[in-house]
Amino acid sequence: MQYGRFVGNALRGDLGTSYFFKEPALDVILEKLPATIELVLCASVLILGISVPCGMFAAVRPRHWLSRSAMGLSILGISVPVFLTGILLIYLFSVELNWLPSYGRGLTRPLLLGWETGLLTADGWLHLLLPSVTLASIMVPLFIRLIRAEMLEVLDTDFVRFAWAKGLRPGRIWWVHAFRNTLLPVITVGGVQLGTMVAYTILTETVFQWPGVGLLFLEAVTRADTPLITAYLLVVGVVFVVTNAAVDLLYGLVNPQVKLAQVGAA
Amino acid sequence: MSAPLLDVQGLRVRFGNTDVLHGVDFQVHAGERVALVGESGAGKSMVAFAILGLLSAPGRISGGQVVFMGDDLVVMPPKALHRLRGRRIAMVFQDPMMTLNPVLSIGTQLMETLQHPPPGLAKVDSTEARQRAIDALAQVQIPDPQSRLRQYPHELSGGMRQRVVIAMALLQGPQLIIADEPTTALDVTIQADIMDMLVGLCDSRGMALLLITHDLAVVAESTQRALVMYAGRVIESGDTAQLTQAPAHPYTDALLRALPQMAAPGARLANIGGTMPDPGALPSGCAFHPRCPHSMADCRQRMPDWYPSPTGAAACHLLDPLRADNGTMP
Numbered sequence: 001m002q003y004g005r006f007v008g009n010a011l012r013g014d015l016g017t018s019y020f021f022k023e024p025a026l027d028v029i030l031e032k033l034p035a036t037i038e039l040v041l042c043a044s045v046l047i048l049g050i051s052v053p054c055g056m057f058a059a060v061r062p063r064h065w066l067s068r069s070a071m072g073l074s075i076l077g078i079s080v081p082v083f084l085t086g087i088l089l090i091y092l093f094s095v096e097l098n099w100l101p102s103y104g105r106g107l108t109r110p111l112l113l114g115w116e117t118g119l120l121t122a123d124g125w126l127h128l129l130l131p132s133v134t135l136a137s138i139m140v141p142l143f144i145r146l147i148r149a150e151m152l153e154v155l156d157t158d159f160v161r162f163a164w165a166k167g168l169r170p171g172r173i174w175w176v177h178a179f180r181n182t183l184l185p186v187i188t189v190g191g192v193q194l195g196t197m198v199a200y201t202i203l204t205e206t207v208f209q210w211p212g213v214g215l216l217f218l219e220a221v222t223r224a225d226t227p228l229i230t231a232y233l234l235v236v237g238v239v240f241v242v243t244n245a246a247v248d249l250l251y252g253l254v255n256p257q258v259k260l261a262q263v264g265a266a
Numbered sequence: 267m268s269a270p271l272l273d274v275q276g277l278r279v280r281f282g283n284t285d286v287l288h289g290v291d292f293q294v295h296a297g298e299r300v301a302l303v304g305e306s307g308a309g310k311s312m313v314a315f316a317i318l319g320l321l322s323a324p325g326r327i328s329g330g331q332v333v334f335m336g337d338d339l340v341v342m343p344p345k346a347l348h349r350l351r352g353r354r355i356a357m358v359f360q361d362p363m364m365t366l367n368p369v370l371s372i373g374t375q376l377m378e379t380l381q382h383p384p385p386g387l388a389k390v391d392s393t394e395a396r397q398r399a400i401d402a403l404a405q406v407q408i409p410d411p412q413s414r415l416r417q418y419p420h421e422l423s424g425g426m427r428q429r430v431v432i433a434m435a436l437l438q439g440p441q442l443i444i445a446d447e448p449t450t451a452l453d454v455t456i457q458a459d460i461m462d463m464l465v466g467l468c469d470s471r472g473m474a475l476l477l478i479t480h481d482l483a484v485v486a487e488s489t490q491r492a493l494v495m496y497a498g499r500v501i502e503s504g505d506t507a508q509l510t511q512a513p514a515h516p517y518t519d520a521l522l523r524a525l526p527q528m529a530a531p532g533a534r535l536a537n538i539g540g541t542m543p544d545p546g547a548l549p550s551g552c553a554f555h556p557r558c559p560h561s562m563a564d565c566r567q568r569m570p571d572w573y574p575s576p577t578g579a580a581a582c583h584l585l586d587p588l589r590a591d592n593g594t595m596p
Binding site for chain 1: 318320322348349350351352353356357359361364365366367368369370371378379382383384385418420431434438
């Protein structure tokens with residue numbers, strides 16, 4: 001009965017009123033969401049920017065000392081928990097060196113529709129740096145290993161060997177022939193990991209007091225703010241569905257076989 | 267006779283600690299079509315990949331020379347060798363289902379060989395590359411080549427894909443095409459079409475062909491000279507027409523008898539008892555002796571020398587003119 005009323009209200013966009021903020025729970029979440037999205041976005045760029053070249057290099061030159069050390073470091077990276085990375089980074093760059101701020105978002109500017117962004121001020125970028133490095137740190141080793149493993153497999157296929165026999169520029173063979181085929185499984189796993197990253201934002205945001213939904217959620221839990229907790233879970237669920245749909249569409253762009261199946265079915 | 271286009275001398279290939287090629291010698295002259303015949307595991311494909319320097323990981327050339335147009339490819343710097351690939355020596359792989367990249371269109375895969383050469387070589391602009399790609403597809407008798415350029419490999423049949431692969435091999439006008447079992451993965455009905463086309467193209471362009479196959483019927487129809495390989499060695503060589511009529515080596519003879527075309531209608535096919543020995547555990551003496559119907563004491567003890575035969579030359583004790591009991595093969 002009560003659940004029926006909740007669903008009815010939720011469908012009308014009413015997720016209840018936060019006990020603590022005395023405001024509609026959805027509004028509270030949406031106000032904090034940009035901070036989290038910016039954090040995840042920045043971390044994703046870092047993850048791609050680091051793991052793609054590293055993974056590729058480790059596969060193309062498996063015996064090179066750089067590849068070996070990258071593989072060794074990645075085991076270390078996977079084993080160290082996010083909150084420890086965060087605290088170590090704060091200790092080094094904020095406490096000891098005093099280069100970077102240790103908490104908060106810094107200066108923010110309104111973008112549009114009430115989206116407060118930290119990406120337009122230098123202060124905002126400085127604040128973003130440590131949290132996104134921390135958040136990326138857990139995924140980078142995983143992606144380096146994934147890309148390397150998939151790439152090694154593709155490099156051993158007949159069509160890559162044939163590409164060598166055709167006498168193509170080596171860069172073309174690695175980036176076009178091998179990497180495009182490596183992308184397919186990486187996109188699939190990446191989509192799932194993007195969701196996992198939302199969970200890690202709770203830890204990262206707590207360590208850095210980043211004013212996003214993750215921190216909000218943790219506070220809501222300690223305050224037993226049930227409407228807010230429910231609203232958070234619902235919003236995260238929606239984010240999950242949207243990103244996975246986007247990933248599926250991306251997959252279709254990369255793989256011509258998928259594209260054709262859709263045209264055929266229609 | 268002029269210098270051969272390709273002169274392979276004492277080629278040895280090693281996989282880890284196991285020798286898989288024990289000194290292979292042969293020549294291919296300009297415009298000549300030569301077959302390399304043998305069962306699976308004889309090392310035929312190994313020869314092809316060794317020539318191109320494309321042996322996969324633990325494999326490496328451990329001795330010998332591969333002299334192509336006067337240069338030894340074995341000692342050539344990797345970058346220089348890579349510039350020859352596709353341009354001077356092209357290769358057609360066995361399984362056209364696996365040789366084409368599934369995520370790139372046929373047009374992209376054809377044109378890229380012209381548009382993306384290794385550093386130091388001239389690029390062809392996209393209009394000309396497109397035209398040459400269309401011409402190449404037309405040469406391998408693919409209908410409506412223009413619209414094929416936009417298609418992906420999975421939209422084509424196996425025979426069509428192999429034609430596309432051959433078009434890619436032709437595109438840069440190589441002097442030598444190495445075809446590794448080009449029709450084995452295809453439907454029997456189109457095997458002959460593809461072989462005829464390949465032979466025709468080699469003839470009209472004066473390209474040499476090194477055809478690797480286990481099918482002596484294909485060899486008889488499409489090559490001038492044949493080399494028979496067994497357990498990492500060439501054991502017989504000679505003129506194709508004669509070799510397929512009257513082989514000197516018992517192994518070649520057994521291969522011929524195993525052909526369905528050779529058997530009388532209704533008769534059981536002859537097979538060769540046993541299997542090719544493991545490269546790590548070769549028998550003593552002649553590697554074929556455990557399976558050979560004419561095996562003698564000598565065969566178990568020492569490797570046979572090469573002797574002239576009516577068809578060319580073969581490595582078999584039976585051909586030793588100094589043998590007391592030298593009988594001809596039954």
